[in-house]
Amino acid sequence: MKSEPLKIEDSQEIDFSSNDSQSFFGRISSRILNQKEDSKTADLSILKTSEALLLLQNYEETRQGWFWSTDKVGNITYITDSLAEVMNQSQQELIGTPFLELFRESKDQGCSERTLRFILAKQSPFDQLQLQADIGDGGRWWSVSGKPQLDKSGNFIGYRGNGKDITAQRRSENESSRLAMFDSLTGLANRTSISKTLQTMLSTLKQQKRTCAIMLLDLDRFKQVNDTLGHLAGDELLKQVAKRLLNAIGKRGEVSRIGGDEFEILLPDCEDRGELGQLSNAIISSLSQPYSVDGCRCIIGVSIGIAISPFDGMTSEDLITGADLALYAAKAGGRGRFHFFSKDLQQSAKDRRILEEDLRDALSNDELSLSYQPIVNAKDGVVRGVEALMRWNHPERGPISPAVFIPIAEDANLIKSLGEWALNRACSDAVKWPNNFRVAVNVSPIQFADEKLPSLVLKALKVSGLKAERLELEITESVFLEGSEKTEKMFADLKEIGVRLALDDFGTGYSSLSYLQTAPFDKIKIDQSFVRGATIPGSRNSAIIAAIVALAEALDMETTAEGIEAMDELEWIRDLNVSHVQGYVYSMAVQAEELLLLVKNGEWIVNPNGPAKFRQDRVSMYRKVQAVHENHCYSVMIRNISATGALMEGLSEVPVGTKFVIDFGDGQLALAVVRRSEKLQQGIEFEERLVSDGNGGLCTRRRVSPYLIASAGMHIPNIPADFYPTSIYPNPLNSLPAFYSANDKR
Ligand code: C2E
Ligand code: MG
Ligand code: MG
Numbered sequence: 161m162k163s164e165p166l167k168i169e170d171s172q173e174i175d176f177s178s179n180d181s182q183s184f185f186g187r188i189s190s191r192i193l194n195q196k197e198d199s200k201t202a203d204l205s206i207l208k209t210s211e212a213l214l215l216l217q218n219y220e221e222t223r224q225g226w227f228w229s230t231d232k233v234g235n236i237t238y239i240t241d242s243l244a245e246v247m248n249q250s251q252q253e254l255i256g257t258p259f260l261e262l263f264r265e266s267k268d269q270g271c272s273e274r275t276l277r278f279i280l281a282k283q284s285p286f287d288q289l290q291l292q293a294d295i296g297d298g299g300r301w302w303s304v305s306g307k308p309q310l311d312k313s314g315n316f317i318g319y320r321g322n323g324k325d326i327t328a329q330r331r332s333e334n335e336s337s338r339l340a341m342f343d344s345l346t347g348l349a350n351r352t353s354i355s356k357t358l359q360t361m362l363s364t365l366k367q368q369k370r371t372c373a374i375m376l377l378d379l380d381r382f383k384q385v386n387d388t389l390g391h392l393a394g395d396e397l398l399k400q401v402a403k404r405l406l407n408a409i410g411k412r413g414e415v416s417r418i419g420g421d422e423f424e425i426l427l428p429d430c431e432d433r434g435e436l437g438q439l440s441n442a443i444i445s446s447l448s449q450p451y452s453v454d455g456c457r458c459i460i461g462v463s464i465g466i467a468i469s470p471f472d473g474m475t476s477e478d479l480i481t482g483a484d485l486a487l488y489a490a491k492a493g494g495r496g497r498f499h500f501f502s503k504d505l506q507q508s509a510k511d512r513r514i515l516e517e518d519l520r521d522a523l524s525n526d527e528l529s530l531s532y533q534p535i536v537n538a539k540d541g542v543v544r545g546v547e548a549l550m551r552w553n554h555p556e557r558g559p560i561s562p563a564v565f566i567p568i569a570e571d572a573n574l575i576k577s578l579g580e581w582a583l584n585r586a587c588s589d590a591v592k593w594p595n596n597f598r599v600a601v602n603v604s605p606i607q608f609a610d611e612k613l614p615s616l617v618l619k620a621l622k623v624s625g626l627k628a629e630r631l632e633l634e635i636t637e638s639v640f641l642e643g644s645e646k647t648e649k650m651f652a653d654l655k656e657i658g659v660r661l662a663l664d665d666f667g668t669g670y671s672s673l674s675y676l677q678t679a680p681f682d683k684i685k686i687d688q689s690f691v692r693g694a695t696i697p698g699s700r701n702s703a704i705i706a707a708i709v710a711l712a713e714a715l716d717m718e719t720t721a722e723g724i725e726a727m728d729e730l731e732w733i734r735d736l737n738v739s740h741v742q743g744y745v746y747s748m749a750v751q752a753e754e755l756l757l758l759v760k761n762g763e764w765i766v767n768p769n770g771p772a773k774f775r776q777d778r779v780s781m782y783r784k785v786q787a788v789h790e791n792h793c794y795s796v797m798i799r800n801i802s803a804t805g806a807l808m809e810g811l812s813e814v815p816v817g818t819k820f821v822i823d824f825g826d827g828q829l830a831l832a833v834v835r836r837s838e839k840l841q842q843g844i845e846f847e848e849r850l851v852s853d854g855n856g857g858l859c860t861r862r863r864v865s866p867y868l869i870a871s872a873g874m875h876i877p878n879i880p881a882d883f884y885p886t887s888i889y890p891n892p893l894n895s896l897p898a899f900y901s902a903n904d905k906r
Contacts, residue, residue: 225324228306230259232318234280243323247295259319263302264294276304283308283316290326301327343417345395346402354416354424358476361428362469371431371865373468375440376483377405379421379447380461380495384609388644393453397460400453404446408439424483431468433500434851434861440464440498448496456644457675459637463490464498464854470866471827472501485509490854491571494563498854502826516572518554519565523581527553530585531749535600535720535742536766538734543764545598545632547742548586549749550578570606579607580616587624587631589752594762600632600662608635609646614653621657628658634685636664655680662720666690666708676711684712686738688723695728695774702736709737726774745770786823787811793823794899803858805835805845811899814842822846827863 219225226240236259244251247262260277279286285307293300306321341353349357358374365372379401386394398421405415405423413427430436447462465487467473472482482501490499492512499505522528532546552560569575583601590599607613621628633654654661662683663676667690676684686705694701705721712719721733724743733741746766750758758764787796787808796810806822818834822844830850836843850858 225322227320227322228259228304229309229320230318232316234259234319237318246293246300246325262294263291265292280306280319290330299327300325301330346399346417348402348406348423349414349416351416351418351424354414354418354426355476357414358426358479361426362474362476362479365428365469366474369865370429371469371471373427373430373436373466374479374483375425375427375436375443375498376465376480376487377423377425377443377462378487378491380463380491381605382421382460384605385453385458385460388609388646389454389456389458393456393458396453397451397458400451401447401460404449405443408443408446412439431471431863431865432861433468433853433859434849436466436468436500437498437852437854440466440854444496444498458644461496463487463495465490465501466498467501471863474866488512492564492567493855494567500853500859502853512568515554515560515565516568519552519568519572519574522552522554523577525555527555528578528581529553529751530582530589531751532589532599532755533742533749534747534764534766535740536746538721538730538738538741541746541765541767543746543759543766544596544740545600546755547600547634547749548582548589548602550582550602551749566604570604575604575606576610579604580620583616583620584623587620587626589755590630591624591626592756593759595630596762597759598630598632598660599626600634602634602664605636608650611650613650614657617654617657617659621659629660632660632662632683634662634664637666651680665722667704676715676717681717683718683720683740684708685720685722685742688743691721691723691729691733692774695726695732702732705733705736705738709739713737724770726771727768728773730768730770785825788821788823789818789899792899798822799841801850801858803846803849803851805843806832808842808844809840811842812840813837814899820844824860827866828860829864830860 216227220227220240220242223242226243227238228236228240228243229238231237235256236254239251239254241251244254247254260280263276265274276286276289276291279289287305288303289305291302291304293302302323303326304321304323306319309317309320311317341350342348343350361372364370382394382397385397398417401423402415402417405425409415409425409427413425413430416424416426418424427436427439443464444462448459450457450459465483465485467479467482467486469479473479482505485505486499486501488509489505490497492508493499529551530548531551532548534543535545535547536543550562550566552562552565554560566575566578569578586599586601590597593599603613617631617633620626621631651661660682661680662685663679663681664685665687666684667687686708690701690705694705709719718740719738720740720742721738722742724730724733724741724745726745729743730741730745745768783798784795785798787794794811796808799807799809801807808820808822814834814837816834816837820832820834822830822832824830831847832844833847834842835845848861851861853859
């Protein structure tokens with residue numbers, strides 16, 4: 161006889177009100193055992209079932225999980241005791257209440273009560289739903305499964321299911337996912353997390369046609385701190401950098417650390433290059449302030465590369481590549497600056513690699529030389545000494561600026577040999593000059609950190625026969641790690657040799673006046689960025705320079721103002737009692753042979769000669785741009801440009817007041833009005849000021865959005881290199897031009 165398996169379909173028949181201490185499964189299994197069955201198979205089946213029920217009972221008692229069932233309207237018909245206890249209720253109290261009431265709506269990841277409501281209403285099965293328990297602080301989570309139950313005729317009669325507590329598991333998952341998304345040192349988002357955010361952000365912003373900027377930051381000279389003060393100090397420094405970055409960015413964007421000393425910042429809805437430039441400058445200045453690490457004062461800098469979506473790319477790869485190239489350019493441009501991405505950077509990155517290769521051979525090919533710029537007594541015009549400035553005459557490219565090749569030499573590990581060469585050459589040149597003439601040689605931070613420097617200096621002096629007091633070493637403040645024993649020892653060793661020490665580029669953002677009192681300098685050189693624009697009304701530089709001069713005098717140090725070009729600047733600097741001046745107003749650097757002639761009489765006096773007034777940076781250039789007037793597009797030349805206007809050449813008889821749209825390429829359009837007009841040249845004024853591109857150039861604040869161009873019917877899957885059409889204006893053929901261009905035959 162075939163035995164029917166025992167069914168416990170209708171749990172309603174069990175009396176839950178009983179105070180019997182036996183559990184539900186215990187009671188059922190004993191009831192089954194009491195049932196009279198006569199066949200052996202039935203016995204076996206009963207035994208199996210009762211065994212299963214006892215196991216379930218044991219399981220319930222271990223509190224590893226719980227069981228539940230509902231009737232067809234969703235009210236609880238059974239719930240494990242232990243669960244009721246957790247809910248601070250009795251089993252009896254919970255019976256008859258809606259199952260859904262055990263859970264709460266959760267904002268955390270997991271499944272919400274609302275999802276469960278939906279599933280129950282559809283009478284669908286569900287497996288391991290993560291639900292938040294509706295208890296106390298809400299910190300408890302369950303994984304719940306359920307299966308709909310049908311009667312013999314297939315009618316839904318309720319649910320049965322189980323659940324277990326997964327609070328601990330979720331906590332550790334959360335913790336490990338937090339660890340996976342955050343940088344454990346600084347607490348900032350890490351590379352994985354920020355790339356995810358960037359991707360999500362880009363796809364959302366693309367749909368909504370919004371913009372977003374990314375900044376890549378790389379700390380300058382961080383390696384030096386790490387090497388000198390050790391990794392622990394390096395870590396501490398990174399933490400402080402992270403804090404300053406968070407302060408600078410605030411709620412504007414998200415800051416992350418993507419590797420060693422590299423950071424990435426995402427800024428949604430940001431395309432204004434003026435604002436981005438200001439923000440970058442604020443970051444650069446904040447990060448360049450001295451840090452106190454392990455009782456030592458140290459200074460680092462930062463370079464920033466910026467790319468903006470959709471202009472510079474629409475995918476995260478394109479944007480990162482763009483920002484990376486821009487960062488590279490910022491570093492190549494002399495560090496401590498920002499750079500916007502532009503398409504010509506792809507070429508410059510290649511150029512730099514080639515330059516690096518060429519620089520390796522420059523010394524042996526005799527392509528390097530030293531030029532000497534006089535340092536003049538501000539009162540009487542007598543030249544007291546010269547600064548040796550390295551020149552590279554590239555066989556194909558001609559002269560290359562040290563501002564370009566010195567950073568390359570530093571990165572490519574070539575600076576020590578270049579520096580040693582400069583030291584030797586400067587000393588051997590200087591012995592040929594009159595005795596009262598000094599020579600100043602620039603020493604890179606990398607040379608300064610090299611223990612061999614004092615012996616190299618001694619050797620250069622010995623071989624050339626130059627007296628130590630005629631040699632001055634120019635050191636930039638960036639190398640100082642105040643309190644570091646190495647620095648102190650280097651200073652002491654150099655002073656013992658008897659050479660003079662000058663603090664170069666003072667005023668570039670991180671100078672500490674108090675530090676000057678302890679460092680053994682003979683001279684402070686006030687950086688030209690500090691001098692530049694100081695004659696413009698409202699500048700506070702005068703007061704600061706006056707303070708520096710007073711302190712220097714008290715400490716018996718000389719002062720030199722660098723980069724004086726105009727007569728008004730010279731007058732101003734004299735009024736401030738700066739003792740020496742170095743600048744084009746006296747002389748540019750001259751070749752060694754020329755210098756020999758100039759000093760042969762034993763004294764060299766120069767008369768200042770320069771423009772009367774310093775002019776707001778007006779950059780000379782020769783650049784072809786498009787000028788659009790009504791529906792005509794003309795090709796014109798820009799001869800010089802400033803933030804507020806430009807001199808345009810190529811059109812004749814343009815009335816004053818005429819409006820143009822100047823197209824500088826890459827979507828950069830500027831509205832301009834003709835203010836002066838003379839034959840083929842017009843002075844134009846921009847409606848909105850141009851802004852610094854971070855590298856001595858200018859750019860428009862905003863660019864024409866590719867979205868706009870797309871809405872005019874162009875497809876933009878991704879921005880190709882030649883994305884922006886030369887002219888995005890109406891076809892010029894349908895009307896006559898208003899102006900003649902220089903090349904037109906009249
Ligand atoms: P620096 O040591 O601050 O040198 C002064 C720079 O200012 C020189 O630029 C000089 O030509 C420029 N200058 C002087 N007067 C004026 C002026 O009136 N107007 C303007 N606009 N500029 C003026 P240069 O020769 O291009 O050198 C740039 C930097 O390259 C130097 O800045 C120095 O940091 C570095 N450098 C040059 N030669 C050497 C070298 O032999 N070794 C090392 N390590 N660095 C060097
Ligand atoms: Mg110098
Ligand atoms: Mg300088």
